[in-house]
Amino acid sequence: MGGIGGDSADAETGSGPEARRKRPAAARSRGRRQDRAGGARFARPAFVVSNGRESRTSEDKNEMTERSFEPVAGKSAWKRVDLESDASWRFSLDRAHIDEIEALTGSLRARGKRPPAISRDDFSAPALAALFARVRDEVESGLGVARVSGFPVEGFDLADLETAFWAMGLSMGRPVSQNSAGERIVHVVDRSVPYDQANARGYTTRAELLPHCDAGPDFTGLLCVHPAKSGGESSLASSMAIYNEILSRHRGDLDDLHRGFHHDLRGEGPTASLDELTSHPIPVFSRCQGVLSCSFNTKSIEQANAKMGTDYTATQRAAVDRILDLARDPAFRYDMVFEAGDIQFVNNHTVLHSRGAYEDHDEPERRRRLLRLWIVRPECRPLDPLFADRFNTGPRGGVARRDDLGRSLPGLSAAAT
Numbered sequence: 001m002g003g004i005g006g007d008s009a010d011a012e013t014g015s016g017p018e019a020r021r022k023r024p025a026a027a028r029s030r031g032r033r034q035d036r037a038g039g040a041r042f043a044r045p046a047f048v049v050s051n052g053r054e055s056r057t058s059e060d061k062n063e064m065t066e067r068s069f070e071p072v073a074g075k076s077a078w079k080r081v082d083l084e085s086d087a088s089w090r091f092s093l094d095r096a097h098i099d100e101i102e103a104l105t106g107s108l109r110a111r112g113k114r115p116p117a118i119s120r121d122d123f124s125a126p127a128l129a130a131l132f133a134r135v136r137d138e139v140e141s142g143l144g145v146a147r148v149s150g151f152p153v154e155g156f157d158l159a160d161l162e163t164a165f166w167a168m169g170l171s172m173g174r175p176v177s178q179n180s181a182g183e184r185i186v187h188v189v190d191r192s193v194p195y196d197q198a199n200a201r202g203y204t205t206r207a208e209l210l211p212h213c214d215a216g217p218d219f220t221g222l223l224c225v226h227p228a229k230s231g232g233e234s235s236l237a238s239s240m241a242i243y244n245e246i247l248s249r250h251r252g253d254l255d256d257l258h259r260g261f262h263h264d265l266r267g268e269g270p271t272a273s274l275d276e277l278t279s280h281p282i283p284v285f286s287r288c289q290g291v292l293s294c295s296f297n298t299k300s301i302e303q304a305n306a307k308m309g310t311d312y313t314a315t316q317r318a319a320v321d322r323i324l325d326l327a328r329d330p331a332f333r334y335d336m337v338f339e340a341g342d343i344q345f346v347n348n349h350t351v352l353h354s355r356g357a358y359e360d361h362d363e364p365e366r367r368r369r370l371l372r373l374w375i376v377r378p379e380c381r382p383l384d385p386l387f388a389d390r391f392n393t394g395p396r397g398g399v400a401r402r403d404d405l406g407r408s409l410p411g412l413s414a415a416a417t
């Protein structure tokens with residue numbers, strides 16, 4: 001993805017005559033409601049949600065969003081120097097943990113148990129559970145990021161790695177569906193899907209991924225099985241520190257950021273329509289019971305804009321660019337390179353992540369491969385119900401499963417097939 005401009009959005013999702021012809025009537029009518037700056041006015045009537053209930057409009061949503069303007073205090077609003085000087089987010093596996101991993105994978109394999117049909121009652125790993133309880137606390141209420149090193153991945157086959165990572169994930173919360181196939185562990189590998197292809201998912205490409213948070217889960221977990229031949233570096237930035245910066249120096253941006261944006265569901269929404277968008281704008285910053293949370297992804301915002309035939313207003317573009325610029329500012333950004341056996345968990349409500357483009361090894365068995373979990377843990381923080389409904393499946397509902405719909409979805413991404 002080369003940028004956030006309207007041209008790139010058009011190129012990514014198709015907004016030419018063919019795309020306009022296919023666009024649903026509701027989307028076409030929405031597309032006509034534009035102000036002089038070219039931005040959409042999401043006036044009544046509100047969008048109709050897939051389950052038949054009418055969504056609240058953006059105006060209603062604004063009323064729902066708590067509008068206090070307090071800076072975020074505490075560890076979650078970190079800058080690069082804070083992560084460099086604070087070791088509380090770095091963990092490592094010792095011999096006792098590895099012994100437990102070997103024991104649980106062997107036992108579960110012998111009993112024919114595979115994710116997702118493994119629960120916490122199916123194995124005993126007290127040292128691992130204690131370690132990941134600390135990891136969870138740091139991700140949930142500390143810096144919002146944790147790195148666990150020292151998993152000897154080369155000694156395990158892929159099936160046992162999935163089992164071991166699943167077991168760790170169960171200590172973090174509830175793994176949920178990441179695509180319409182209902183996959184709860186996905187392999188982040190390059191499947192030669194062009195990232196500028198409509199409805200492409202970033203984890204199926206080798207392209208650069210701009211700073212964003214994953215829409216579905218409270219936490220995202222990654223286990224690096226093979227690093228890239230070159231590139232693929234990971235960068236993190238605290239969206240809470242970014243909020244504080246905007247609050248103190250660019251407060252005018254917050255109107256648009258509180259109002260939010262529709263996001264494209266990339267053909268994986270409950271209606272099975274390739275044009276389905278979130279039924280309501282998702283605020284970039286939302287406060288619930290005094291707790292601030294962030295949701296930000298320019299790719300899905302711009303794809304939604306293209307499908308509606310709209311574009312950012314000038315002030316929306318400035319606000320979005322501000323977040324991207326701050327997330328890439330060396331004062332805010334923390335870079336890391338994944339080594340084989342590294343595990344990373346991030347809190348999507350407080351941390352933005354990005355990835356550099358990468359080059360793979362020629363041998364298929366050496367190509368970059370990460371396992372990914374999406375973890376839901378409602379206890380981690382309160383969320384406004386609409387802010388938490390990212391896939392038209394209800395708060396923290398994850399991606400609708402194709403099986404649950406009783407029909408096949410057209411145009412699934414490669415990852416979902």
Ligand SMILES: [Fe+2]
Pocket residue numbers: 212213214353
């Ligand atoms: Fe992501």
